[in-house]
Every structure is written in structure tokens, then in C-alpha cells.
Amino acid sequence: MKIRTHADLEGLRAEGDALLHSARPRICVGMATCGMAAGAGAVFKAIGEAATASGLDVMLVSTGCIGCCQQEPVVDVRMPGQGRVVYARMTPEAGERLIAALSAGELPAEHAMAVIPEPGSALPEKPQGLSHLPRMEDLPFYKKQQKIILRNSGRIDPRRVEEYAAAEGYTALERVLLHLSPQETIDEITRSGLRGRGGAGFPTGKKWDLCSRAPGTARYIICNADEGDPGAYMDRTVLESDPYAVIEGMTIAGYAIGASEGYVYVRNEYPLAIERIHHAIEQAGELGLLGDNILGSGFTFSIDVVRGAGAFVCGEETALITSMEGGLSEPRPRPPYPAVKGLWGQPTVINNVKTLASIPAIVAKGADWYAGIGTEGNAGTVVFSLVGKVANTGLVEAPLGLTLDEMIHGIGGGGLDGRQVKAVQTGGPSGGCIPASLFHLPIDYASLSHAGSIMGSGGMVVMDEETCMVDVALYFLRFTMAESCGKCTPCREGTRQMVEILTRIVEGKADPGDLDLLEEVALWVKGASLCGLGQTAPNPVLSTFRYFRDEYDAHVNERRCPAGVCRALVRFAIAPGRCTGCGLCLRECSVGAITGEKKQPHRIDEALCARCRACYDICPEGAVEIAR
Numbered sequence: 001m002k003i004r005t006h007a008d009l010e011g012l013r014a015e016g017d018a019l020l021h022s023a024r025p026r027i028c029v030g031m032a033t034c035g036m037a038a039g040a041g042a043v044f045k046a047i048g049e050a051a052t053a054s055g056l057d058v059m060l061v062s063t064g065c066i067g068c069c070q071q072e073p074v075v076d077v078r079m080p081g082q083g084r085v086v087y088a089r090m091t092p093e094a095g096e097r098l099i100a101a102l103s104a105g106e107l108p109a110e111h112a113m114a115v116i117p118e119p120g121s122a123l124p125e126k127p128q129g130l131s132h133l134p135r136m137e138d139l140p141f142y143k144k145q146q147k148i149i150l151r152n153s154g155r156i157d158p159r160r161v162e163e164y165a166a167a168e169g170y171t172a173l174e175r176v177l178l179h180l181s182p183q184e185t186i187d188e189i190t191r192s193g194l195r196g197r198g199g200a201g202f203p204t205g206k207k208w209d210l211c212s213r214a215p216g217t218a219r220y221i222i223c224n225a226d227e228g229d230p231g232a233y234m235d236r237t238v239l240e241s242d243p244y245a246v247i248e249g250m251t252i253a254g255y256a257i258g259a260s261e262g263y264v265y266v267r268n269e270y271p272l273a274i275e276r277i278h279h280a281i282e283q284a285g286e287l288g289l290l291g292d293n294i295l296g297s298g299f300t301f302s303i304d305v306v307r308g309a310g311a312f313v314c315g316e317e318t319a320l321i322t323s324m325e326g327g328l329s330e331p332r333p334r335p336p337y338p339a340v341k342g343l344w345g346q347p348t349v350i351n352n353v354k355t356l357a358s359i360p361a362i363v364a365k366g367a368d369w370y371a372g373i374g375t376e377g378n379a380g381t382v383v384f385s386l387v388g389k390v391a392n393t394g395l396v397e398a399p400l401g402l403t404l405d406e407m408i409h410g411i412g413g414g415g416l417d418g419r420q421v422k423a424v425q426t427g428g429p430s431g432g433c434i435p436a437s438l439f440h441l442p443i444d445y446a447s448l449s450h451a452g453s454i455m456g457s458g459g460m461v462v463m464d465e466e467t468c469m470v471d472v473a474l475y476f477l478r479f480t481m482a483e484s485c486g487k488c489t490p491c492r493e494g495t496r497q498m499v500e501i502l503t504r505i506v507e508g509k510a511d512p513g514d515l516d517l518l519e520e521v522a523l524w525v526k527g528a529s530l531c532g533l534g535q536t537a538p539n540p541v542l543s544t545f546r547y548f549r550d551e552y553d554a555h556v557n558e559r560r561c562p563a564g565v566c567r568a569l570v571r572f573a574i575a576p577g578r579c580t581g582c583g584l585c586l587r588e589c590s591v592g593a594i595t596g597e598k599k600q601p602h603r604i605d606e607a608l609c610a611r612c613r614a615c616y617d618i619c620p621e622g623a624v625e626i627a628r
């Protein structure tokens with residue numbers, strides 16, 4: 001059946017609503033890649049088998065990411081008449097016990113993390129016996145979050161369009177196709193203040209407007225889901241958790257700019273995202289939500305999936321287009337910008353996954369609503385993958401303008417194991433390290449840029465006292481060196497030279513002149529490179545130089561790594577007074593450098609020691625000391 005009329009859409013919504021508010025217990029297991037990596041597959045299987053064995057009639061759903069990736073596997077149980085409870089760090093055995101409790105008519109307390117109230121429904125806010133549980137939105141991790149891009153993540157079944165429709169899906173497309181002209185649609189997006197979430201923050205409405213006015217025989221819309229930054233997984237998660245939002249956003253964009261074809265360019269290493277977007281496109285096509293005469297409007301639009309060529313530079317828009325055309329994925333000079341001359345030489349809008357997933361919410365709720373979120377010039381929300389040495393890791397969506405402190409100490413809960421946070425790296429390999437002394441800064445495009453970093457696509461890596469900032473700069477430079485396409489000399493040769501100098505520094509072989517040379521090369525690469533990869537590659541060096549110069553000086557002038565990370569510059573020793581002779585370090589040492597009798601203080605042979613830190617990390621007494 002094709003969805004052609006408002007009544008058809010309402011029918012689809014009713015089907016979805018019946019699933020979301022089922023009369024049976026609805027058990028949603030977070031099965032995006034983060035959940036799967038934590039063992040959600042086994043939990044899902046155990047719950048399914050236990051339910052079948054006990055004869056309990058449940059609705060078992062594999063959803064996307066619920067956000068608190070650190071608490072995975074996460075299971076959200078909605079029990080009619082009782083309430084909705086989220087369970088954290090589930091195991092297959094706990095899943096079996098969950099079914100046993102549900103069979104007895106109870107929501108168990110074991111592994112329970114929070115309740116999710118459903119205002120306006122008949123569902124009690126807190127189930128009997130679980131009144132001590134906080135509400136999900138009151139947990140420190142969620143308190144300052146506002147979900148627009150991730151509005152359906154972990155909530156709906158990403159394989160069922162009817163659930164997406166029931167969660168206000170296709171409201172925006174209906175409004176656009178039946179009530180707005182293409183130009184009015186563009187104006188709505190312009191008024192909302194949405195800026196592209198792929199990194200540079202270019203105003204989305206302006207990009208659409210430029211494209212719609214550019215001469216051409218065809219127009220295209222491309223969803224950029226290449227996402228190659230280390231530590232970043234926001235776009236993958238959106239595709240895995242809510243693919244229909246991206247499809248609806250692309251369809252609206254297509255209508256606005258006059259395109260009838262769209263492409264999702266997705267990283268080949270994202271198999272689950274590829275599978276889910278493929279399925280969603282197929283299902284939308286079967287229902288007529290893609291294809292000819294969408295919602296009876298006469299508008300035709302189709303979407304194809306292109307698997308990315310597996311290089312970081314493929315995310316750069318001109319390299320991405322060249323790769324789609326079958327060429328070597330190298331960037332080309334701009335202008336002309338893709339909005340004017342893009343795929344096959346035709347006007348093309350390239351937008352990030354999160355930009356496109358924001359569109360349906362903006363159109364459905366209106367530009368003014370969206371413009372009212374965030375701060376002046378920085379409307380709306382951003383999604384960060386908060387990772388590194390921080391207590392709470394996961395996917396965070398918050399309004400722009402939230403301070404770094406609110407993000408890292410509030411939502412993130414501060415340093416891991418109570419350690420002091422030293423800095424945060426935003427923007428992936430193109431970004432910079434911002435010191436804790438600047439955590440009062442708001443998270444917005446201009447503030448991060450003034451601080452020497454960038455907003456980027458949403459990677460946020462937290463660092464503490466045990467992070468060496470020179471080592472961090474080297475890590476990112478090695479990445480950009482390996483990912484440089486080699487087309488332009490400044491990037492190809494400059495990143496290699498920076499890696500060589502940084503390697504000398506961490507190995508204790510540099511002289512003071514190397515620091516000046518490093519800065520000179522960094523500025524040269526920044527100024528002379530052809531594309532954003534080279535232009536931003538020096539950021540990790542320049543920002544750590546600006547804020548952590550003392551660490552560089554210690555490495556070069558004193559042959560010392562203050563964080564105790566750089567192997568060539570640290571020595572390990574066991575404090576005899578603290579060592580209990582438990583033998584853990586001896587067994588852990590892979591090079592046999594540790595000796596000692598049981599219950600007697602152990603020793604490290606410096607000549608054999610590989611300085612891998614394994615003894616330091618495993619010692620329960622803190623007896624292994626690092627001479628920094």
C-alpha cells in the first residue's frame with residue numbers, strides 16, 4: 001500500500017502508536033554498534049529465549065543508542081499499568097531474571113537505573129517498589145541535554161517506519177510538500193539559523209538557496225556520513241538509530257533545491273548503519289514515501305547509498321564528490337563550491353547526517369522554535385561523542401552555548417577515577433586542545449575557534465593529568481599524515497616533517513631549535529595546504545604549543561615527560577615499603593623484567609623494562625612509581 005493522503009499517513013501513525021504503546025510489555029534493547037560491542041546481542045537473545053520458554057508475551061525490540069554508551073547494554077522496559085524503567089549494564093543472566101520478574105507481574109530492581117515518565121499517558125511515573133529511582137532526565141548525564149537530532153534514538157525501532165511516523169515523523173514532509181513552496185522551505189531553514197553540523201558551520205539555508213539558484217540540468221543532495229575522526233561516532237549512531245529522520249531531511253532538502261536524486265555517502269566500515277539505511281530506504285520506497293508522487297504531491301525523489309572509499313579525506317566535500325564519480329578521492333580547489341558545481345558538474349548540496357536529521361524537527365516545530373534554542377548566531381543543538389578520561393562517556397546532545405565545564409564536569413561527571421581533567425580536544429584531528437582554565441567558554445563556533453580549536457563534527461576527547469600533550473599532538477599528526485591524500489606538497493610533506501620532529505621530542509632526541517622549527521612548519525602547512533585536512537592538521541600542535549608549552553620544554557630541555565607517558569623519558573620502580581609481593585606485576589610483565597619472591601618486595605630490572613606501564617596499571621597497592 002502507498003501512503004498518498006493524510007489519512008494514509010494517520011493510519012501508518014496509528015500502527016506505530018500501537019507498537020510504541022503496546023498492551024504487552026515492550027522491551028527495547030539498545031543495539032547500535034555501542035550496545036552490540038558491550039554484549040547487547042547476547043542480552044537480546046537471552047531475553048527472547050527466556051520469554052519464549054516462560055510463555056510470556058512480550059514485544060522485544062532492537063533499538064538504537066540510548067546515549068549513555070558507558071552503561072551498555074541498556075534495556076528500556078515499558079510495562080503497561082506499571083511504568084517504564086531503564087536497566088543498565090545488563091547481562092544475559094539478568095535478562096533471564098528480568099523475564100522471570102515480568103512473568104510475576106513486576107518490574108525488578110536489579111540493574112534498574114532510572115524511570116522514563118510518559119506525561120499525558122496512563123502509565124504511572126514510578127512503578128511500585130521502585131519509587132527510589134530517579135527520572136532519566138534528572139540523571140546528571142541527561143540533565144542539561146536536549147534531544148532534537150537524537151530525538152528518536154533508542155526510542156523507536158529503526159527498522160519500522162510506522163514507529164517513526166508515530167513519533168511525529170513525516171509531519172514536516174507533509175507540511176513542506178502540501179503547504180510550502182521550495183523557496184518558502186529554504187526561507188524556513190534560513191530563519192531557523194541552522195548551521196551545518198559537519199564541521200565548518202556554514203548556514204544550511206544559505207547553502208540550499210545558492211544551490212537552488214545555480215544553473216544546471218539536474219541537482220543533487222548528498223548526505224555526508226563519512227565520519228572518519230578518531231573517537232567520533234555520532235553520525236554512525238544517527239543512521240543506526242533513526243535512519244528515517246535522515247531520509248525525511250534529505251527529501252525535504254531535495255524538494256527545496258529542486259533535486260530528484262539523493263545519495264547517502266556512508267563509511268564502508270559502518271556495516272550496521274549501511275544495513276539500516278538500506279532497509280529504511282527500501283521500506284520508504286515500498287510505501288511511496290520515496291519515489292514518484294510522494295504524499296500525492298507530484299514530487300519525485302529517490303535515494304541511493306554509496307559506500308565510502310575508506311579514507312578520512314573522503315569526508316571533504318570535493319574529495320567525496322570525486323570519489324562518487326569514480327575518481328581518486330582527492331580534493332579540488334574551491335570555488336566553485338559544490339552548491340554551484342558539484343556531482344557530475346551539477347549544483348549539489350552536501351550536508352552532514354546531523355544537519356539533515358535536524359531538518360524534520362525544525363520544519364515540524366517551526367523556525368522560531370529552533371532559533372530560540374542555543375545562543376545568538378548558534379541556534380539549536382550539537383551532538384558530541386564524549387570520550388576519553390571522563391567519568392561518563394557516551395553520546396550527548398546539548399544546546400549550543402553550554403559551557404565546556406557544564407559538558408565535562410556536569411554531564412561528563414568530571415575526570416575518570418576522580419582524576420583532574422587537564423584539557424579537552426574538540427573537532428577530531430582537525431581540532432585543538434583547550435585547557436581546563438578555559439572551560440568557562442561556551443561551546444559555539446566562534447569561541448572554540450578563538451581558543452584555537454574547532455567545533456568539528458562532534459568528537460570531544462577528555463584528557464587528564466596522565467595525558468601527555470606532546471604525545472597527543474603526535475597521535476593526531478600521525479593520523480593526518482597517514483590520511484593526507486598527497487595531492488598538495490604542504491600537507492603531504494609538512495605533516496610528515498611535523499611527525500618527525502614530534503617523534504624526536506617524545507624520544508628525548510630533540511634540541512631547542514626543533515620547537516621553533518615545529519611551529520614554523522605548522523604555520524606553513526596551515527597557510528599553504530589545498531584543503532581543510534592540511535589547513536587544520538597543525539591545530540593539535542599549535543594549540544598544545546599555545547597552552548602546554550611547558551610540557552614541550554620539559555621534553556626537550558630536561559628530557560622529562562611530566563605526564564609519565566613517553567616511554568623513552570620515564571623510568572619505573574617499585575617502592576619496597578608499599579609492595580606486598582602479590583606477584584600480579586610479575587605475571588603481567590611480558591618481558592620478564594620483574595623479579596621477587598612471593599610476599600617479598602619485587603624489583604624492576606631497568607635494562608629489561610619495556611616501559612609499557614602494565615605493572616603500574618595493575619598494581620593494587622600503587623607501589624609502582626613512575627620517575628617522570
Ligand SMILES: Cc1cc2nc3c(=O)[nH]c(=O)nc-3n(C[C@H](O)[C@H](O)[C@H](O)COP(=O)(O)O)c2cc1C
Nearest residue numbers: 196197198224226227315316317351352355532533
Ligand atoms: C578532511 C575533512 C574531512 C571531513 N569529513 C567530514 C565528514 O566525515 N562528515 C561531514 O559531514 N563533513 C566532513 N567534512 C566537511 C565537509 O567537507 C562539508 O563541509 C560538510 O559535509 C558540509 O555539511 P554541513 O554543511 O551540513 O556541515 C570534512 C572536511 C574535511 C576537510
